[in-house]
Amino acid sequence: MSWNDIPDWSSRVTKAILNSLKAKDSHTYFHCLRVGKSARLLGRSAGLNDYEQKVLEYSGIFHDIGKIGIPDDVLFKPAKLTRDEYRLMKNHTLKSVEILDPLKEVPFFKDIIPAVELHHERLDGTGYPHGLDAKDIPLITRIVSIVDSIDAMVSTRPYCKSMPMDKVISELKKNSGSQFDEDLVKVYIEAHKFWNKESKEDQKKSGDGILVADLLLKSAG
Ligand SMILES: [Fe+2]
DSSP states (O other), X not given: OOGGGSOTXXXXXXXXXXXXXXXXXXXXXXXHHHHHHHHHHHHHHTTOOHHHHHHHHHHHXXXXXXXXXXXXXXXXXXXXXXXXHHHHHHTHHHHHHHHHGGGTTSHHHHHHHHHHHHTTOOTTSOOSSSOOOGGGSOHHHHHHHHHHHHHHHHSOBTTXXXXXXXXXXXXXXXXXXXXXXXXXXXXXXXXXXXHHHHHHHHHHHGGGSOOHHHHHHHHTO
């Protein structure tokens, strides 16, 4: 698969689906955009090709789309969830897959589904929705999982404050090998300091509207 296998309508349909998420939950909407962008950047730093970087961007953009289907009193609860509420919340991964189901006949979108479905799996087998072993968790999924967790740590929520970057790095190191891929954590620690500059260069190249996450983040100011 190559860049040419990405349908030219992909960004339009993606923006339309994302508008539904924005209408329901703008916090998750911006989280998805940031995760899409960071997933692409971590993929590039890890040496993945252009097509894989695009799969990463769209996987990040769609990874929490299923939160559209989570009841408001659970999704927006300004406190720790009860066990039952957490069980409901965990359904968002499979709901995301359901939402994308009509697109899975398209090979590019089919390639996005594993990371969307599996981004809460952990290498030690204690993740969800399936409790997979490390060997069954693909590289693209491991990348989305790391940048998703980082974005959650650095974001402020009603029930938890944002974490400073040095603490985020210690968390990544602490959970390296059990939750996160060790090699990818090393790549992130080395490479993320240079991402701002690289991202500006991407924007210059993106006159054709290919970099959806960048463009939507930019248009939101
Ligand atoms: Fe998630």
